[in-house]
Amino acid sequence: MGRLFGTDGVRGVANADLTAELALGLSVAAAHVLAEAGRFAGHRPVAVVGRDPRASGEFLEAAVVAGLASAGVDVLRVGVLPTPAIAYLTGALGADLGVMLSASHNAMPDNGIKFFARGGHKLPDELENRIEATYHSHEAGEPWERPTGAGVGRVRSYDEGFDNYVAHLIGVLPNRMDGLKVVIDGAHGAAARVSPEAFARAGAEVVTIGTEPDGLNINDGCGSTHLDKLQAAVVEHGADLGVAHDGDADRCLAVDAAGQEVDGDQILAVLALAMRDAGTLRKNTVVGTVMSNLGFKIAMRREGVELTETAVGDRYVLEEMREHGYALGGEQSGHVIVLDHATTGDGTLTGLMLAARVSATGRSLTELAGVMDRLPQVLINVPDVDKSRVHSSAELASAVADAERELGETGRVLLRQSGTEPLVRVMVEAADIDHARSVAGRLADVVKSALG
Numbered sequence: 001m002g003r004l005f006g007t008d009g010v011r012g013v014a015n016a017d018l019t020a021e022l023a024l025g026l027s028v029a030a031a032h033v034l035a036e037a038g039r040f041a042g043h044r045p046v047a048v049v050g051r052d053p054r055a056s057g058e059f060l061e062a063a064v065v066a067g068l069a070s071a072g073v074d075v076l077r078v079g080v081l082p083t084p085a086i087a088y089l090t091g092a093l094g095a096d097l098g099v100m101l102s103a104s105h106n107a108m109p110d111n112g113i114k115f116f117a118r119g120g121h122k123l124p125d126e127l128e129n130r131i132e133a134t135y136h137s138h139e140a141g142e143p144w145e146r147p148t149g150a151g152v153g154r155v156r157s158y159d160e161g162f163d164n165y166v167a168h169l170i171g172v173l174p175n176r177m178d179g180l181k182v183v184i185d186g187a188h189g190a191a192a193r194v195s196p197e198a199f200a201r202a203g204a205e206v207v208t209i210g211t212e213p214d215g216l217n218i219n220d221g222c223g224s225t226h227l228d229k230l231q232a233a234v235v236e237h238g239a240d241l242g243v244a245h246d247g248d249a250d251r252c253l254a255v256d257a258a259g260q261e262v263d264g265d266q267i268l269a270v271l272a273l274a275m276r277d278a279g280t281l282r283k284n285t286v287v288g289t290v291m292s293n294l295g296f297k298i299a300m301r302r303e304g305v306e307l308t309e310t311a312v313g314d315r316y317v318l319e320e321m322r323e324h325g326y327a328l329g330g331e332q333s334g335h336v337i338v339l340d341h342a343t344t345g346d347g348t349l350t351g352l353m354l355a356a357r358v359s360a361t362g363r364s365l366t367e368l369a370g371v372m373d374r375l376p377q378v379l380i381n382v383p384d385v386d387k388s389r390v391h392s393s394a395e396l397a398s399a400v401a402d403a404e405r406e407l408g409e410t411g412r413v414l415l416r417q418s419g420t421e422p423l424v425r426v427m428v429e430a431a432d433i434d435h436a437r438s439v440a441g442r443l444a445d446v447v448k449s450a451l452g
Contacts, residue, residue: 004135005128007313009114011103014056018111020063027067027099028144029135030115033127034097035073048093048158050078050086051101052190052248053213056111060101064113068099069153070146078161080213082190082249083114084346085165091120091343092164102190102248105225108218120343122315162194169198169349172341174278177352177359178203183242183255184351185230186211187223191249195348199243202352207237219246224253224334224347231259240358241365243351250314251334252347254354256365264334265296266369267354271336272305273371274357275328280340281305287320287329289313294412294429299372312416314345375411376433378440380426385451387417387424399446403428403439411436413443424451 004010010026012018035045047068051057057080065075073096078089083100090098098116106112115123115131123131138144182204186192192211199206209229210222222229224244234242234255241262242255254262268286275281285306288296292309300307308326310316314335321329321339330336335345342349358365390396396415403413411430418425426444430436 004132007315008104009112011106011110011112013109014054014060014111018060018113020059023060023063023113024067025135025138026113026131027064028071029131029138030097030099031068031071031073032134032145033130034115034117035071044153045073045096046076046093047073048076048078048086048090048095048098048161049101050081050099050161052218053080053188053192053215054101054103054108054111054218055215056109057101058215060111060113064099064101065155069155071144071153072147072151073097073153075153075155076158076161077155078158080190080193081161081165082194082346082348084250084342084344084349085161085194087116087120087344088165088168088342089120089161090116090118092168100248104248104250105219105223105246108216108220122318122344166194166198166201169352170201172349173202173352173356175356175360176203177355179205180241180355180359181205181207181237181239182355183207183209183230183233183237183239184211185209185222185224185233185242185244186249187219187245187247188213188217189219189223189245189247189249191245191348195243195245195249195351198348198352199355202356204355207233207239209233223247224251227253227255227261231255231261235259241355243355245347245351246334249347250345252336252350252354253334254351254365256369258366260366262365262369263374264330264332264336265293266372266374267334267350268328268330268336269296269299269372270357270368271338271350271353272300272328273303274353276303276305280327282325282327285326287317287326289317289331290414290416291332291427293332293372293374293377295373295375303371318344375429375431376436377427377429378433378436380440380444381418381423382426382444382447383421383423385422385424385447387422387451389451390415390417390424390447393450395450396446399443403443407435407439411439413439415443415447
């Protein structure tokens with residue numbers, strides 16, 4: 001698998017790349033790295049372990065629990081819950097670490113392991129590197145320290161996790177949403193129970209699709225990567241809006257009453273103005289990425305809200321927010337982080353806050369999302385090129401400059417090298433989709449000739 005940790009934990013095909021042996025070994029390594037602070041403080045370390053409904057999660061959970069307990073960590077098994085629920089419970093229960101088994105929006109055969117540090121925070125690279133080095137040291141023959149007798153970890157189910165998490169979500173909402181009709185697509189994933197329950201407790205009339213996980217149907221033609229069923233259901237039921245989650249429910253996309261998609265940038269714009277009006281948008285700043293739609297940037301500038309950009313990836317958004325004390329950030333994909341109430345992207349919380357804004361203002365989601373005009377965006381992946389030269393090629397720089405002059409203030413060009421493949425991503429935004437396609441195509445040709 002090369003380096004085990006990717007951009008969001010360890011992920012691969014379950015029982016092929018991600019085996020029970022690997023899950024057990026990584027869990028022991030994580031226990032040695034993340035639980036030491038608890039031991040030094042004089043208490044038995046505790047871990048919260050959850051998963052999404054994938055069939056492979058059952059044996060991988062067993063391996064993780066066995067690894068943690070064998071390393072002297074007491075384990076609270078919370079069952080099927082969203083990734084942000086594991087992060088929340090890790091912090092709320094004072095646990096030393098959290099473990100989530102999920103491959104997010106990936107197809108069912110994949111699975112993954114994501115670790116959270118004390119407080120429910122994602123791991124920085126330094127801690128991931130230490131866990132990986134500890135794991136490889138054991139694989140090379142260095143023995144584990146193995147407690148015996150009363151020193152081994154104890155395992156128990158923590159069934160209160162569901163209610164505790166839902167109560168937290170309801171408790172941070174600014175207002176109820178009585179009278180609102182909402183369709184929820186749970187992607188047959190980790191939010192299949194949580195999201196409908198939370199919306200119902202907040203007063204909404206709830207219609208559900210994609211909420212019958214059987215271990216095999218997660219993300220299968222549903223959820224945030226397949227909005228067509230949600231769009232049809234919202235129109236069919238005359239709902240005010242629809243909310244779609246991915247497999248582990250750390251993100252959310254929405255659909256308005258007319259069945260039109262409302263993406264992460266639009267959701268972020270709506271919440272930014274809501275928090276600004278409520279006085280909770282710290283430093284009057286929202287954090288986006290370099291891939292945020294130009295329409296979002298224009299809207300924030302018009303509304304007097306500052307925008308800070310990071311590299312693509314919710315971990316970079318989160319790092320920027322934590323470093324500078326910002327309250328709101330997110331991505332076009334629907335990863336939205338409300339740092340006062342969550343340590344990571346939380347799709348259920350995002351959907352609830354969006355619906356609460358609709359209810360509080362009495363305005364439709366269509367009208368609220370209309371604060372920004374989503375400019376057409378064309379993305380072309382150019383493979384088999386020397387991506388390391390994307391910012392040093394004079395020929396390419398000249399072509400980009402020409403394209404930027406042609407687009408003026410109503411368009412944008414972004415060239416970005418892939419982090420995992422030998423390709424360059426060419427992104428062009430323009431007021432007209434045909435214009436964007438034309439410019440993107442020309443730039444892709446220059447990338448091929450200059451970097452091929």
